Amino acid sequence: MIKVAPSILSADFVNFERDIKMVEKNGADLLHVDIMDGMFVPNMSFGWTTVAAIRPITNLFLDVHMMVQNPERYVDQFAKAGADLIGVHVEATSHIHRALQMIHNDGVKAEVVINPGTPVSQIEPLLPFVDQVLVMTVNPGFGGQKFLPQMIEKIQLLDDLKKDKGYDFDIEIDGGVNDKTVVDCYKAGATVAVAGSFVYGADDPAAAIASIHNATR
Ligand SMILES: O=C(CO)[C@@H](O)[C@H](O)COP(=O)(O)O
Secondary structure (H helix, E strand, C coil): CCEEEEEHHHCCHHHHHHHHHHHHHCCCCEEEEEEEECCCCCCECCCHHHHHHHHHHCCCEEEEEEECCCHHHCHHHHHHHCCCEEEEEHHHCCCHHHHHHHHHHCCCEEEEEECCCCCHHHHHHHHHHCCEEEEECCCCCCCCCCCCHHHHHHHHHHHHHHHHHCCCCEEEEECCCCCCHHHHHHHHCCCEEEECHHHHCCCCHHHHHHHHHHHCC
């Protein structure tokens, strides 16, 4: 069964506490926190002060996705704020290995993220060092976009590399994920599914989370 990470980008920003506790009570396995800087992506969300405010109100694992140019400038702040995992985009820095090292030095799990236009070959040298790879299944920056099925091949390739070389990382998918699109991703090797609008836009978010779990049993 895949793990479900509701994305609070689709939550009600003035009711974060209510919306986070609601998914925690209703089967979420972790919480996905999208950080957008208005440069790497054309949108802004929030920063580490929000992560620090969220930390004491939930026991959920905080999966922080930095859509930030030169993320090494800020990883220490997000680690101090209480992130359990920090994801950095390979496209956002010339110093991706250093950024991952910094995250580990802060005692936090490290994730490398790839955009739809980036091949797996670009992150192959990093695979021995990461705890998670995030395969974006939409172009980052906005919730509510349509899933790109072409990304399934990348998930399969990562899973093959993982098995062939004995690597130990989770494969996360993010963008347009629902109880239908998740199925082939899970079969290809995805282990964590981010879901924003499918969970927070549902009349019954608990049923939405359960439907992703059930589709991958
Ligand atoms: O990183 C992002 C968007 O850039 C995501 O985490 C979105 O929040 C996913 O939203 P849905 O596609 O599930 O609505």
